[in-house]
Amino acid sequence: MLAGVFEGEGKLSIKEVPEPKITGPDDVLLKVEFAGICGTDVHILEVPPGHPATPGAILGHEYVGIVIDKGHNVKTVDIGDRVVVDPNLTCGVCRYCRRGLPNMCENFTTLGIYLNGGFAPYNVAPSKALYKISKDVPLERSALAEPLSCVVNAMRKLNLQVGDNVVLIGAGPMGLLFLLMLKAQGAGKIIVIEPAPFRAKIAKDLGADIVLNPKEVNTKEVIMDITELGADIVIDAVGNQFATALDLARRGGTVLLFGMNENALPQIKQITIPRYELKIFGSYISWFSFPQTVAILESGNVPVEKLVTHKLPLGKLQEGIDIMKRGEGIKILINPQET
Known part of the structure; x- marks a missing residue:
């Protein structure tokens, strides 16, 4: 499959990579429907980088998709569910996680920055990162779950x-x-x-x-x-x-x-x-805010899809990045099923 891969030194490549497969009992295989370009992606591709990332990782940490396979331990989602992804993976056992501050986790990592993310047709994510969302919600709205979850956390304060x-x-x-x-x-x-x-x-x-x-x-x-x-x-x-x-x-x-x-x-x-x-x-990223975020998106009371200015195929990912750099777009969504 083709994917948007960070090569280091400001370089992003659309290249052929193996399709991911489930390897653990808590893994979930997703068909990615949309992945948003974030300002963090732009910073990753600056020279010198304005944000760290793993060379060789598939970028894209704001994404929504359909469950197409799952490990035998997964009980929270079923095949066919649409899910939004909390890309920030925490350990649950460090000193901050045990204080109820997972967004301060000492072993923090992120899908789409340090691990493979959503700028690809398929992605494997741990079940703990996934939240079901109604298919009645416009897909463009669902795709903004991750950034909205950060704002939900901030608004509580x-x-x-x-x-x-x-x-x-x-x-x-x-x-x-x-x-x-x-x-x-x-x-x-x-x-x-x-x-x-x-x-x-x-x-x-x-x-x-x-x-x-x-x-x-x-x-x-x-x-x-x-x-x-x-x-x-x-x-x-x-x-x-x-x-x-x-x-x-x-x-x-x-x-x-x-x-x-x-x-x-x-x-x-x-x-x-x-x-x-x-x-x-x-306020930093989300803090137990995805359930509330899903409820907000399903309510229709916060029409975040109005922020979407561009929808592009995966092959135009670099074009989308350039639009963001020029300040000519707000939310740009990439469809990895189209090249």
Whole structure:
């Protein structure tokens, strides 16, 4: 079969590889229907790499598929089920797993980054990584389960109250998922800060009340005019906006740091945090959030499929990566059954 294989040094190849087979009693063989391109995939292919990955691994950690075979121990899914994949595999026995923090696992690994993932017609995954989802859910919606699960985890930390005013910094794929979730949970005014016209328009189309270009306006002045006190909640979905987020939150407000950037070294006025009793949270990937994510997708109340801008065959995977690099797409789905 053909697969999208990471070769190291920024190189991605569409090459022939053996079809995977079940080798263990807890293995499940999937026919992959869609796999999404993530910003992490783009970072993996940078030189030097912005994110580590295993050379020789099939990339693609956001995917959905059909169970076509399973090991004799597997009880949670049946042949013919559609499943979404939690690609983050944890050991369950390390010090953090035993504290109930599997997303901090000391032996953490990931399908589609360190192990073979979804940019291939078939994939073998452990049954513990799979969650059944109704076939009535549009396939494009199901394909966004993994990124949505990360946002679901983050949203739990916010203690969002109906009517809270929220500033969302960044309207990339994750920022726009936050936007949809904030609307579904009854946020008041949602103010998005985004300089890229393409992303800004999509944010407006998806229901942002106000979209500000920080290159054109004084965002703090505008936000203070709108909210009077500052935002109840500020979300940094970029990864280098900590100082800005602190500046935009009201006294007693909440700042969520979600985006990640290894090179971000913010200069902040630390006294702001205790003096104004700001609540600062970080959030990393999912944390027992896939069951809730599946329920959200099945409800239809959060139409994440609206983020899908491109659907491409496997043979155009590099084209999809390039579209992401140019900032001309939001969610790009790869169909590995087509070349």
